[in-house]
Amino acid sequence: MNELLLKAMQLKQAAKSLAVLSTSEKNEALAIIAEALVAKKQWILAENKKDMSIGQANGMSPALLDRLQLTEERIKQMVTGIQQVIALPDPVGETIEEQTRPNGLQIKHIRVPLGVIGMVYEARPNVTVDATTLCLKTGNAVLLRGSSSAIYSNQALVSIMQEALKHSPIPPEAVQLLEDTSRETARSMFRLKEYLDVLIPRGGAGLIQSVVENATVPVLETGVGNCHIFIDQSAKKQMTMDIVLNAKLQRPSVCNAAETVLIHKDWPYVGELIETLHHQAVELRGDAVLASAYPFIQPATEADWRTEFLAPILAVKLVEDVEDAIRHISQYGTKHSEAIISECDAHVQRFFESVDAAVLYHNASTRFTDGEQFGYGAEIGISTQKLHARGPMGLRAITTTKTLVYGAGQVRE
Structure with missing residues (x-):
């Protein structure tokens, strides 16, 4: 069994238990992750230096190097973002609308997790933490597929978060990094409808276009900023x-x-x-x-x-x-x-x-135009499409709805 399929199966299973956790249990897990990132800060920076050195040697542009680089201040911002997400209301279980029909049926629409979210992104290690934080808060498991240029940074961050989750109510399998960054494996991920509920691409126009054109999994599309x-x-x-x-x-x-x-x-x-x-x-x-x-x-x-x-x-x-x-x-x-x-x-x-x-x-x-600046704590991306979510996407953007109908024996005539 290859890496992609194995991790996808683990995510689908983890999502079932994650979806029913209480807000306090999810917040507890996020707090443990934040503490672990602070404790392992020097290792994160050391692994990021490996990516930076390779990027410089390969002639990576200053703009991409800036996105790739982690500093003590940027790690501090990650942790602050987690703390802000902890403080935000949990949208899961929130009642969106309710009504009682003439026949006595009570209909309630509530927010629920999407399930398993696939994140596809380029050389921005902060996305690894932001996406994980938002997904876990909303009861979603997450498959992270970063670029090869940030592989050492991403491996370190995910390893730290998975280890932290071992001491929390959330199963460590709820967060997975796809370490095979080949295009062939990426295309397989885009078609993994049996295990992934949605894909969110975050990066340049080429990346977004590739996901949109090749995916059979529904795509929550982000866009470039001209x-x-x-x-x-x-x-x-x-x-x-x-x-x-x-x-x-x-x-x-x-x-x-x-x-x-x-x-x-x-x-x-x-x-x-x-x-x-x-x-x-x-x-x-x-x-x-x-x-x-x-x-x-x-x-x-x-x-x-x-x-x-x-x-x-x-x-x-x-x-x-x-x-x-x-x-x-x-x-x-x-x-x-x-x-x-x-x-x-x-x-x-x-x-x-x-x-x-x-x-x-x-x-x-x-x-x-930023999740933190808009009061969302962090963002999973900035949507430029018109379906489901638009603008900086925070917690509510990565939930869906479920309709609950309460009856007393009604049958349709």
């Missing part, structure tokens, strides 16, 4: 500067970083913003007008308007008005996060009504 900021004519100067710099530079390698800034042609501070970005070492790619006006701006190609750079690179364009900005976002956006900076209520309302995205911002950075 995020835009529209600067309206009425936008305040300092607020705009602060938001744009934060959205682009606070952490350029993540999906909620801004990739394109659309500027109203009559905004008075275009030059100052462009010069500020240039002095901050942002590589600018602009439309014909901006490229001709500033020698350091490269002419933007069609591909630049569509690209999630994940780096200190920004596409910039002058637009006629809010309608022109909406048209551009409609054509090139990925339905992730879009922002408008404006003091005109009518323009903000028009932007909010017309732009199709999971999260829309007024006078705020796109960097807030």
Whole structure:
């Protein structure tokens, strides 16, 4: 029996016992995991250094290396995320709706676990902990399939969590890492309908497309972030500067970083913003007008308007008005996060009504599209689709429903 099938069978069995555990039992297990991660911090960092060294030797991009790297601060953030999830209400068993029919039948809709969740993700070891935490809190078992570039980090994290679970009410088999990272095994995982209830891909466009196109297991699709900021004519100067710099530079390698800034042609501070970005070492790619006006701006190609750079690179364009900005976002956006900076209520309302995205911002950075920032403790991904869940996905997003019907002998005529 191969690794994938063996672990899938163990997960399906573990999910049955996990689904009936109380909130206090699940929280107890999460607290034990958090303590174990702190205790084993130095080993985690040592294993992560192995992945980093291999990545550097293989020419991994700075953006991917940033996602791969673990530091003491990032481990602390993982632990804080677990503590926040512990403090959140448990959605399992929550009554969504109830009614009594004319014939006396009492109908109640409640939240229940999905079952076994398959996580497919790239070089982000923090996802290993975030996904496990959210899955266990909601009574779901989880099969983790990370990338080969993070294999040492992921093996260490899962080993620590499984060992911790031996001292908790949750069976250690409820968390499994697929250590065979070959494409052939991945495709087999995507078709494991007998054991997996849902797949959640988290990573670049290529990974997500591969899962969606090859899976027979239902996919809860996340998306890439080609995020835009529209600067309206009425936008305040300092607020705009602060938001744009934060959205682009606070952490350029993540999906909620801004990739394109659309500027109203009559905004008075275009030059100052462009010069500020240039002095901050942002590589600018602009439309014909901006490229001709500033020698350091490269002419933007069609591909630049569509690209999630994940780096200190920004596409910039002058637009006629809010309608022109909406048209551009409609054509090139990925339905992730879009922002408008404006003091005109009518323009903000028009932007909010017309732009199709999971999260829309007024006078705020796109960097807030994040499970922790939204009060979810952590996130299992950011959904850009429209079925079941959209935006940062926390606990409720990885539950489904069950309908309970209470009768007193009724039969249908």
